[in-house]
Amino acid sequence: MVPRYARPAMTAIWEPEAKYRIWFEIEAHATQKLGELGVVPESAAKALWDWWATEPAIDVEAIDAIEAVTKHDVIAFLTWVAEQVGDEARFMHQGMTSSDVLDTTLAVQLDRAAAMLLDDIDALLAAIKKRAEEHKYTPTIGRSHGIHAEPVTFGLKMAEAYAEFSRCRERLEFARREIATCAISGAVGTFANIDPSVERHVAEKMGLAIEPVSTQVIPRDRHAMFFAVLGVIASSIERLSVEVRHLQRTEVLEAEEYFSPGQKGSSAMPHKRNPVLTENLTGLARVVRSAVTPAMENVALWHERDISHSSVERFIGPDATITLDFALARLTGVVEKLLVYPERMQKNLDRMGGLVHSQRVLLALTQAGVSREDAYRLVQRNAMKVWESDGELSLLDLLKADGEVTAALSAEQIEEKFDLDYHFRQVDTIFDRVFG
DSSP: OOGGGOOHHHHHHTSHHHHHHHHHHHHHHHHHHHHHTTSSOHHHHHHHHHHHHTOOOOOHHHHHHHHHHHSOHHHHHHHHHHHHHOGGGGGTTTTOOHHHHHHHHHHHHHHHHHHHHHHHHHHHHHHHHHHHHHTTTOEEEEEETTEEEEEEEHHHHHHHHHHHHHHHHHHHHHHHHHHOEEOOOOGGGSOTTSOHHHHHHHHHHHTOEEOSOOTTSOOTHHHHHHHHHHHHHHHHHHHHHHHHHHHTSTTTOSEEOOOOTTOOSOSSOTTOOOOHHHHHHHHHHHHHHTTHHHHHHTTOOSTTOOSHHHHHHHHHHHHHHHHHHHHHHHHHHHHHHOEEOHHHHHHHHHTTTTGGGHHHHHHHHHHTTOOHHHHHHHHHHHHHHHHHTTTOSOHHHHHHTOHHHHTTSOHHHHHHTTOGGGGGTTHHHHHHHHHO
C-alpha cells in the first residue's frame, strides 16, 4: 500500500489491529457456540467477551514478538489473548484450524472492502449521469480508429460510461456475495473435531454465508472471481480515463481535466496543462489488474491445503482494494470537474468539410436506384478530394457539382442529407435504455 494512493477508510480494513479484532470475534463466537454445545465451559466465552467489553487495545508489537518465536501468526495471537484473559482462554480454537480463522477473516475484509467499492461506484455513477444529462444533445464527432466517423453527442459518451460502470456494479455485487463465505470446519474440512453448527453460528454473527465444502481452506476460485472483477472495474476506469486523455490533446481539446489555481503542469514549460489525473488512473488500473493473474494461480492448491496462496493474498488483498478505492474516487472527481468545450467540439465536427455525412448520401443514392458499388464510388471520389484538401473543400459543394450524383439526387435532396440533427433522433431511446 502506497499512502499517496490510499484513503483512510479502506486502509483501515487491512490494518493489523483490525485483522486481529476480526480474529478475536471469530474465535469468541466459536467458543460461545461450543459452550452451548457443552464441548467447553460456557464460562470460557463469557471470559472472552468480558475482556472484550473493556475495549482493549490490540498490542500488535507484542503479538509480532511472540510470532518471531513461534513462527506462526495464529498461535502468536492465541498466546497473546491467553496472556490477557487468563486460564479460560485455553478453550479457544477447540477443533479449529488456522485456515478457519484466516480464510473467514479474509472473507470479512473483502466483504467490507466490496461494500466501500460499491459506494464508490455509486458516487461515480451519479457524477457520470449528471454530466450525461448536461450534455445529452451536445454534438461532437464520433471517431473510429481515431479518425472522424459520424456525429454523436458528448452525453452519449457519458451514457456509455454509465452503462459500463452499472455492469461493473452488478459484477461486484455478485463477486461480493460469492466471496463472503465462512469456513469453520477444522483440519481438512471434515468437521471431525467441531460441529457444523459452530460454523453456522459464526457465519451468522459475521454476516457471511456458509462454505459448502471448504477442504481446509475456502476454495480459491471464489477469490479469483473477486479479483478478476476488480480487474475489469480497473479496465473500465482506464477506458474512460483514456477517452479524457485523448479529448485533452492540444489538437482535439474538446474536454480537459480541471486545472486548479496555482497548479503547475511542467517544471520546464509554464504553458502546460497535462491530463495528469487520468494518466495516473491508467497506471493505477495496471496495478489493480496485476492482482488478477496471481489470484487465478492461487486456485490450484495441493490436495486439501497448501499455503502458496497466503503470501500472495497478503499483498493483493490490501493493494487491489485500496488502489481501486482511490482510483474510483479520483475518477469521480475528474468527471465532476471535467471542463467540456462544446464550441471546440462543433469546430472539430465542421473541420473536414462535411465528410461526416457521407454515409447518408451513399444510402440516398442506393435508394434512388444507383447500385451500392457505384454509389460508394461516387461519394468516395468526392470525399477524397475533401480529405486531401484537409477540409478546405466542401463535400456538399462537390456532390452538387457532380453530374453523376445530381442525375440521381436533386440539390435539395443532397442538402437534406447534411442535417446534423438527423444523427441525434434516437438519443432519447438510448438514454431511456441506460437511465430509464
